[in-house]
Amino acid sequence: MGYLAVSARPWAHRSVTSHAVDLDRLVTDAREGVPRAVARLISLVEDGGVGGDETPLRELAAALAPYTGRARVVGLTGSPGVGKSTTTSALVSALRADDRRVGVLAVDPSSPFSGGALLGDRVRMGEHATDPGVFIRSMATRGHLGGLAAATPQALRVLDAAGCDVILVETVGVGQSEVEVVALADTTVVLLAPGMGDGVQAAKAGILEVADVFVVNKADRDGADATVRELQHMVSLSRREVSGPSWRPPVVRTVAAAGQGIDDLVAALDDHRAWMADHDRLAEGPRRRARAEIEAIALADLRARIRELSGDAALGGLAERVVAGELDPYAAADEVVASVRG
Amino acid sequence: MGYLAVSARPWAHRSVTSHAVDLDRLVTDAREGVPRAVARLISLVEDGGVGGDETPLRELAAALAPYTGRARVVGLTGSPGVGKSTTTSALVSALRADDRRVGVLAVDPSSPFSGGALLGDRVRMGEHATDPGVFIRSMATRGHLGGLAAATPQALRVLDAAGCDVILVETVGVGQSEVEVVALADTTVVLLAPGMGDGVQAAKAGILEVADVFVVNKADRDGADATVRELQHMVSLSRREVSGPSWRPPVVRTVAAAGQGIDDLVAALDDHRAWMADHDRLAEGPRRRARAEIEAIALADLRARIRELSGDAALGGLAERVVAGELDPYAAADEVVASVRG
Numbered sequence: 315m316g317y318l319a320v321s322a323r324p325w326a327h328r329s330v331t332s333h334a335v336d337l338d339r340l341v342t343d344a345r346e347g348v349p350r351a352v353a354r355l356i357s358l359v360e361d362g363g364v365g366g367d368e369t370p371l372r373e374l375a376a377a378l379a380p381y382t383g384r385a386r387v388v389g390l391t392g393s394p395g396v397g398k399s400t401t402t403s404a405l406v407s408a409l410r411a412d413d414r415r416v417g418v419l420a421v422d423p424s425s426p427f428s429g430g431a432l433l434g435d436r437v438r439m440g441e442h443a444t445d446p447g448v449f450i451r452s453m454a455t456r457g458h459l460g461g462l463a464a465a466t467p468q469a470l471r472v473l474d475a476a477g478c479d480v481i482l483v484e485t486v487g488v489g490q491s492e493v494e495v496v497a498l499a500d501t502t503v504v505l506l507a508p509g510m511g512d513g514v515q516a517a518k519a520g521i522l523e524v525a526d527v528f529v530v531n532k533a534d535r536d537g538a539d540a541t542v543r544e545l546q547h548m549v550s551l552s553r554r555e556v557s558g559p560s561w562r563p564p565v566v567r568t569v570a571a572a573g574q575g576i577d578d579l580v581a582a583l584d585d586h587r588a589w590m591a592d593h594d595r596l597a598e599g600p601r602r603r604a605r606a607e608i609e610a611i612a613l614a615d616l617r618a619r620i621r622e623l624s625g626d627a628a629l630g631g632l633a634e635r636v637v638a639g640e641l642d643p644y645a646a647a648d649e650v651v652a653s654v655r656g
Numbered sequence: 657m658g659y660l661a662v663s664a665r666p667w668a669h670r671s672v673t674s675h676a677v678d679l680d681r682l683v684t685d686a687r688e689g690v691p692r693a694v695a696r697l698i699s700l701v702e703d704g705g706v707g708g709d710e711t712p713l714r715e716l717a718a719a720l721a722p723y724t725g726r727a728r729v730v731g732l733t734g735s736p737g738v739g740k741s742t743t744t745s746a747l748v749s750a751l752r753a754d755d756r757r758v759g760v761l762a763v764d765p766s767s768p769f770s771g772g773a774l775l776g777d778r779v780r781m782g783e784h785a786t787d788p789g790v791f792i793r794s795m796a797t798r799g800h801l802g803g804l805a806a807a808t809p810q811a812l813r814v815l816d817a818a819g820c821d822v823i824l825v826e827t828v829g830v831g832q833s834e835v836e837v838v839a840l841a842d843t844t845v846v847l848l849a850p851g852m853g854d855g856v857q858a859a860k861a862g863i864l865e866v867a868d869v870f871v872v873n874k875a876d877r878d879g880a881d882a883t884v885r886e887l888q889h890m891v892s893l894s895r896r897e898v899s900g901p902s903w904r905p906p907v908v909r910t911v912a913a914a915g916q917g918i919d920d921l922v923a924a925l926d927d928h929r930a931w932m933a934d935h936d937r938l939a940e941g942p943r944r945r946a947r948a949e950i951e952a953i954a955l956a957d958l959r960a961r962i963r964e965l966s967g968d969a970a971l972g973g974l975a976e977r978v979v980a981g982e983l984d985p986y987a988a989a990d991e992v993v994a995s996v997r998g
Contacts, residue, residue, distance in 0.1 A: 609971065
C-alpha cells in the first residue's frame with residue numbers, strides 16, 4: 315500500500331463519467347491499495363456527492379458494496395485549537411507501531427457560498443508522508459444538504475475496500491454538521507483542552523453526548539485537572555439513550571505534541587471496541603452509517619427535484635410573495651412539495 | 657414593551673394547538689409587544705419547528721405575514737471563547753442608547769441525540785434584564801434537518817411583528833449549521849480573537865466568506881495586530897460572489913468587556929446598511945430568509961414523509977441490506993424516494 319496525500323482534484327467529475335470503463339479498473343486498483351486509484355475514487359465522491367451526474371457514484375457504490383465492512387471507524391472532534399490534528403497524527407504513529415493500516419479522513423465542511431474552502435488544504439501530518447501503510451486525505455463537500463452525511467460513508471467505503479484496518483475521521487469545528495459526521499463512527503472521540511471554556515460550549519453543541527471517549531489534550535497545562543473533573547462530572551450526570559447496559563466514556567489525559575498518553579488513548583479505543591463486541595453491538599456503527607447515507611441521498615435527490623421541478627425562478631417567485639406578505643411560507647412550501655411529488 | 661427572558665417552555669406544543677383560539681390573541685398581544693405573548697409564540701416555533709402537528713405554525717405564519725418586514729437582522733458568529741455574548745450585550749447597550757428596540761435571539765443547535773441541550777440556558781445578559789426595550793431569547797430546535805433554517809426566520813418574524821428595530825442573532829459554534837443561520841441576516845458579523853488560531857479555522861468553516869463586518873475582539877491582547885492584518889489580507893484576497901460592485905468588509909477592533917470599539921461596530925453596521933440601500937439591495941436579506949425557510953419547510957415535510965411512508969422499520973431494513981452488501985445505498989435511496997413520491 316502506498317502513500318497517499320492528494321488534496322488537489324486533478325480529475326473533473328465529467329472526465330471520469332466520460333470514461334466509465336475506468337471505474338472498474340480504479341476499483342480493482344483501489345482494492346489492491348494503489349494510492350492513486352484510492353485518491354481518484356475519493357475525489358469522485360467529493361466532487362459528485364451533491365448535484366451533477368451521480369451515475370459514477372452509483373456504479374462505485376455498487377462496485378464496492380461486496381468488499382467493505384472490515385474497517386473500524388474512529389471519529390475525532392473538538393473545538394479549534396484543542397489539538398485534533400496533532401492527536402490524530404500521534405494516534406497514527408501508535409497504530410502503525412502496532413502494524414495496523416490506517417486511513418485518515420479530515421472532513422472540512424466547505425463554505426456554502428463559494429462551493430469550496432477559502433484556503434487550500436494544509437499540508438498535514440508530514441511525518442507519515444513516507445509510510446506506505448497510511449492513507450491521508452482531506453475532504454470537502456459541495457453544498458450542505460446531506461453532503462457530509464452522504465459523502466463521508468462513501469469515502470469510508472473506499473478506504474475500507476483499500477484495506478485500512480482503522481480509519482480516523484477528523485472534523486473541523488464543533489457545529490452540528492460535524493457532530494453528525496463523527497456520530498457516524500464506531501467509536502467517537504471528543505477532544506478538549508484546559509482553560510478554553512470548552513466544557514460548556516461543547517455541551518451546547520451536543521458533542522459531549524456523542525462521545526465514547528474523552529481526551530483532555532494539553533494536559534500539562536494549568537486547569538487540566540479542573541477540565542478532567544468537569545468532564546467526569548458531566549459523564550456521571552448524563553444519561554445516554556441506549557437500551558441495556560451503557561458504556562461509560564473514560565476521560566484520557568494526553569499531551570499529543572509530546573506523544574504522552576497516546577497509548578492510553580489507543581487502549582481506551584480498544585476497550586470501547588471490546589465492550590461493544592461483548593454486548594453484541596458492533597453492527598451499530600455500520601448500520602448507522604448506512605441509514606444516514608440512504609436518508610441523505612434520498613433527501614439530496616428530493617432537494618434536487620425541488621430545484622429542478624419547481625424551478626429556481628419559481629422558488630424565487632414564491633419567496634417574493636412571502637416577503638410581500640401575500641403568502642405564508644407554509645403555503646409556499648406546500649406548492650413546492652406538490653410539484654416535487656408530481 | 658416589557659422585559660422578556662423566558663428560557664423554559666411552560667407550554668407544550670399540544671396545549672397551544674388544543675386552544676387554537678388563543679393564537680389570534682397571542683398574535684394581537686405580541687404585536688403590542690406583550691412579552692409573555694412573544695415568549696409563547698417563540699416557544700411554539702421552537703417546539704413545533706420539526707415534527708408534530710404543524711397546524712399552529714401554519715396559522716401563526718399566516719397571521720404574522722402582514723405585520724413583518726420592518727426589523728433589521730444582524731447575525732453574530734465566531735468560535736467559542738471569542739466573546740460573542742459579551743459583544744452582543746455591549747451592542748444591545750449601544751443600540752438602546754440610540755433608543756432602538758432590540759431583540760436578541762441566541763441560537764443553540766440542540767443535540768441530535770437527546771433532542772435538547774445538555775445544559776440549560778445560561779442566564780444571559782443580566783444587565784438588560786430591567787430594560788423594557790429589549791427582548792432576549794435563547795432558542796434551540798429539535799432535530800437537525802432544516803430545523804434552524806426554518807425555525808430562525810419564524811422566530812425573527814415574531815420579534816419583527818413585536819416591534820423590534822434591530823434583531824441580533826447570535827449563534828453558538830462555528831459549524832456549517834451556524835454559518836447557514838447567520839447567513840440569513842441582513843448584516844453578518846464574524847468575531848475573532850487574537851491568538852486562538854481562529855483565522856485559518858474560521859476560514860475552513862466558511863465563515864469568513866459570509867462576513868459583512870469583522871470584529872477582532874479582545875483587541876488589547878497580544879497578537880491583535882497580527883489577527884487584524886491576517887483578516888485584512890484575507891479580505892483583499894477573497895472574491896465574493898456578487899453581481900455588481902461589492903462591499904468590502906471592514907475589520908473593527910473591540911474590547912467588548914470594556915465597551916471599547918462598540919461605537920465603531922455600530923457605525924460599521926450602519927455603513928453596511930447604507931451601502932446596501934445605496935445599491936438597492938436591502939431586499940436581499942428578507943428574500944434569502946424566505947427562500948431558506950420555504951425550502952427548509954418543504955424538505956422537513958419530505959423528510960417526515962420518508963419516515964412515515966417508508967416506515968422506520970423499512971429504512972432500517974434497507975440499511976441492513978446495505979451493510980450486508982446486498983444493496984448499494986443509491987438503490988436503497990431510490991426505493992425511499994419512490995415511496996415518498998407515491
